Amino acid sequence: xxxxxxxxxxxSNFIVNGKTIPAGYLTYDGKETTYITYTFTADRPxxxxxxxxxxxxxxxxxxxxxxxxxxxxENKVKEVMENNDFIRIDSSPDMYEKxxxxxxxxxxxxxxxxx
Numbered sequence: 429x430x431x432x433x434x435x436x437x438x439x440s441n442f443i444v445n446g447k448t449i450p451a452g453y454l455t456y457d458g459k460e461t462t463y464i465t466y467t468f469t470a471d472r473p474x475x476x477x478x479x480x481x482x483x484x485x486x487x488x489x490x491x492x493x494x495x496x497x498x499x500x501x502e503n504k505v506k507e508v509m510e511n512n513d514f515i516r517i518d519s520s521p522d523m524y525e526k527x528x529x530x531x532x533x534x535x536x537x538x539x540x541x542x543x
Contacts, residue, residue, distance in 0.1 A: 431468065431486055431488075431541075432453065434512065435453070435466055435488070436453075438508050438509070438512055439451035439464060439466070439508075442464065442504070442508070444500050444501050444504045445500055447462075449462060449463060449464055449501060450463045450464070451463065451464040451465065451466065452464075452465050452466075453465070453466060453467075454466075454467055456493075461493075461494070461495045461530065462493065462494040462495060462496075462498070462501070463493055463494075464490060464491065464492055464493070464501070464505070465490075465491045465493070466488055466489065466490045466491070467488065467489045467491075468486060468487070468488055469487045469488065469489050469536075470485070470486065470487035471484055471485075471486050471487075472484060472485050472487075474540060480543075481543055482542065482543055483540055483541060483542055483543065484540075484541050484543065485538050485539070485540055485541070486538065486539050486541060487517070487536060487537070487538050488514070488536070488537050488538075488539075489534055489535070489536050490505055490509070490534070490535045490536075490537065491532065491533070491534050492505065492532065492533045492534075492535070493528075493530045493531070493532050494530060494531050495529065495530060495531070496531070497531075498531055498533055502533055502535065505535055506535065509535075509537050512539075513539055513540075514537035514538065514539045515537060515538050515539070516535060516536070516537050517536050517537065517538050518535075518536040519533065519534065519535045519536065520532075520533060520534035520535075
């Protein structure tokens with residue numbers, strides 16, 4: 429399973445407190461006001477041997493958008509990512525976007541891949 433398939437699998441049926449939260453790669457075009465987007469931001473070689481890349485590290489940003497409190501969604505994202513061998517390395521401040529009326533939080537994760 430490649431990284432895109434893994435992320436689709438993780439978020440294909442993402443349920444928080446009994447409500448399905450839609451997710452999309454890069455963008456979300458649906459009508460829900462609570463949703464997640466994810467973006468691959470880096471793919472760096474990390475370990476070499478015999479002049480070959482043996483491991484790499486991928487970095488993924490997950491953005492949570494919501495009209496209200498997103499803490500339960502944030503906690504569930506952290507849980508499912510950690511269950512899939514990702515490590516949270518950063519998170520944004522809590523944001524509010526006046527133009528959309530949505531609260532916004534970005535979580536950044538990394539994962540080591542063996543080649």
